[in-house]
Amino acid sequence: MTHNSRITQGAEEPGHKASMVDKKYDGREHVEERGQWASKVEFLLAVAGNVVGLGNVWRFPYLCYKNGGGAFLVPYLVFATTCGVPLFLLETAVGQYTQEGGITCWRKLCPIAEGIGYGGQLILFYSCMTYIVILAWALLYFVFSFSPQLPWASCDNYWNTDDCVDLTTNNSIPWGNKTNSSSAATEFWERRVLAISTGIEDIGSIRCEVLMCLVAMWIICYFCVWKGVKSTGKVVYFTATFPYVMLIILLIRGLSLPGALQGVVFYLLPDPARLTDPQVWMEAGAQIFFSYSIGVGSLTVLGSYNTYNNNCYKDCLWLCLLNSGTSLTAGFAVFSVLGFMAQEQGVPIAQVAESGPGLAFIAYPQAVAMMPLPQMWSICFFVMLILLGLDTQFVAMEVVMTSITDMFPKVMRLPGRREKFLLLFCVICFLLQLVMVTEGGMYVFQMFDYYACNGACILFLCVFEVLALGWVFGAERVYGIIKDMTKIRPNAFFKICWLYLTPVVSLGTFICSLVEYQPLTFNRWYVYPTWAYSLGWIFALSSILTVPGWALYKLGTESGTLAKRFRRLCQPDLENSMTQNSDSKVEVTGGEQVQLFTTNGISS
Structure with a gap:
């Protein structure tokens, strides 16, 4: 059977892509084809847009300075080498091989791990x-950036308090040393944008301006994704490249400011003593798993739209290098500006260094307010933030849509079905988010982000992913698949990682994250009520328990003895595999099909 005939045959079965546009369904409507990237560039830009996000700008630089400066790069590179790059390649190759989404790919590779x-x-x-x-907050700041005077640059506004300090006119006053003092940027963020309440118990009213920005962002994301990779592949030409233009502009501007050198030195000055702190290693590992977008199926879905013979091996190496290089470069752009701000205020850089929303919506806006032409630099910064977050957001939506579509191809690939379901998905998410744009919404947002999207959940999935693919499906098998697709023999180091290094390092980091767990607090002083912590743990466990839950469900519903059920669920379904090696064959043993591989790939 030829490669093309295998694809056509696979299109007739649930979970396999449709390969005939005119294939009739129920005698009336045709099932649309799954589609592929129009070019290799679209794939590269989509993956780059997905993995290079807000964390590269507002998380990595802060972690680097906080955990020993240049010394932090040692654990960062260790985790990138042993976990980040191997898992990045593994997930991308699996998607390219199976041509399936993040859920149905497991039905071909290791059904018990679905x-x-x-x-x-x-x-x-x-x-x-x-x-x-x-993104809604960033859009609101972007709109305010067109004001004749930046609203976070002064204390002459109705939302300001008597404790507000105008740093643009009192640069010589070390305001951070004043009791109860707050900057104009802080008060704009907390009192004007969020109108933050006293706690999660006090939800308050909806912030209409933020709500309108949220609606606008959902509309933009919908139309970026509504035609699948046909629309996503075109949008990323802009959303994945223009942030680099903005980053370069901000980098040049930052390095030209007085005090920039001190900021850069503070950013990278190595402190080797920090390497003995387990917390430093744990945070380096968490950053790798977050920034490489591994463990959640994104790379599998994006890789599934490649042609079979795409050189995913080389692509993954370059994309990983781009991701880490962007993080390092963003640190220079951020800390050069923070160095300038610290010099202007006459305070240590550590006093102005922030991470996450504190950097994006307080520290950096405060810094640009001190520059000449502050509106222009504010616009550049928030355009960069919006575009960095936008393609990460709509690619995540595309991944979820693809995974659902591949589960129900005969229903979801009917004309107009995808667009309607995507609209329903957006509306449901929007309605659930309404609580996050209230006066108490920041408390809900932080709780959701801390527990539901916790790095420990991703680590848990990665441990079982690499065990399922490296040990059950077989690292030799994966190695042979990559060799067959790319016609390149991957470095044998990847097999060692998939079998030993990656599962051990991932499991160790997961255990450390549980041991070092600290209950969430807000601004270091607000302690959440018990019911909020319980709700957070429910969100965290919801993604973790799917792994044992699905395995137990399948073992309980299959027929035969427990041992036979387990063996059957660990058996890959390679009947419609796209392996093109003419020497490969399937050996039938005991009524089950087994694809044979050697260390050199697929053997006869």
Whole structure:
């Protein structure tokens, strides 16, 4: 049977892509084809847009300075080498080989591990809920950036308090040393944008301006994704490249400011003593798993739209290098500006360094307010933030949609079905998010982000993913698949990682994250009520329990003895595999089909 005939045959079965546009369904409507990237560039830009996000700008630089400066790069590179790159390649290759989404790919590779796919999609769903709220805040700041005077630059506004300090006119006053003092940027963020309440118990009213920005972002994301990879592949030409233009502009501007050198030195000055702190290693590992977008099925879905012979091996190596390089470069752009701000205020850089929303919506806006032409630099910064977050958001939506579509191809690939279901998905997410745009919404947002999208959940999925693919499906098998697809023999180091290094390092990091767990607090002083912590743990466990839950469900519903059920659920379904090696064959043993591989790939 030829390669093309195998694909056509696979299109007639649930979970396999349709390969005939005119294939009739119920005698009336045709099932649309699954589609592929129009070019290799679209794939590269889509993956780059997905993995290079807000964390590269507002998380990595802060972690680097906090955990020993240049010394932090040692654990970062260790985790990138042993976990990040091997898992990045593994997931992309699996998607390219199976041509399936994040859930149905497991039906071909290791059916008992399908719960990993469900858990990953659940985390992506939670991410879609929180990520776009950040984009709504950034859009609101972008709109305010066109004001004649930036509203966070002065204390002459109705929302300001008597404790507000105008840093643009009192630069010589070390305001951070004043009791109860707050900057104009802080008061704008907390009192004008969020109108933050006293706690999660006090939800308050909806912030209409943030709500309108949220609606706008959902509309933009919908039309970026509504035609699948046909529309996504075109949008990323802009959303994945233009942030780099903005980053370069901000980098040049930052390095030209007085005090920039001190900021850069503070950012990278190595402190080797920190390498003995387990917390430093744990945070380096968490950053790798977050920034490489591994464990949640995104790379599997994006890789599934490649042609079979795409060189995913080389692509993955370059994309990983781009991701880490962007993080490092963003640190120079951020800390050069923070160095300038610290010099202007006459305070240590550590006093102005922030991470997450504190950097994006307080520290950096405060810094640009001190520059000449502050509106222009504010616009550049928030355009960069919006575009960095936008393609991460709509690619996550595309991944979820693809995974659901591949589960129900005969229903979801009917004309107009995808667009309607996507609209329903957006509306449901929007309605669930309404609580996050209230006066108490920031408390809900932080709780959701801390528990539902917790790095420990991703680590847990990665441990079982690499065990399922490296040990059950077989690292030799994966190695042979990559060799057959790319016609390149991958470095044998990847097999060692898939079998030993990656599962051990991932499991160790997961255990450490549980041991070092600290209950969530807000601004270091607000302690959440018990019911909020309980709700957070429910969100966290919802993605973790899908792995054992699905395995137990399948073992309980299959026929035969427990041992036979287990063996059957660990058996890959390679009947419609796309392996093109003419020497490969399937040996039938005991009524089950087994694809044979050697260390050199597929053997006869």
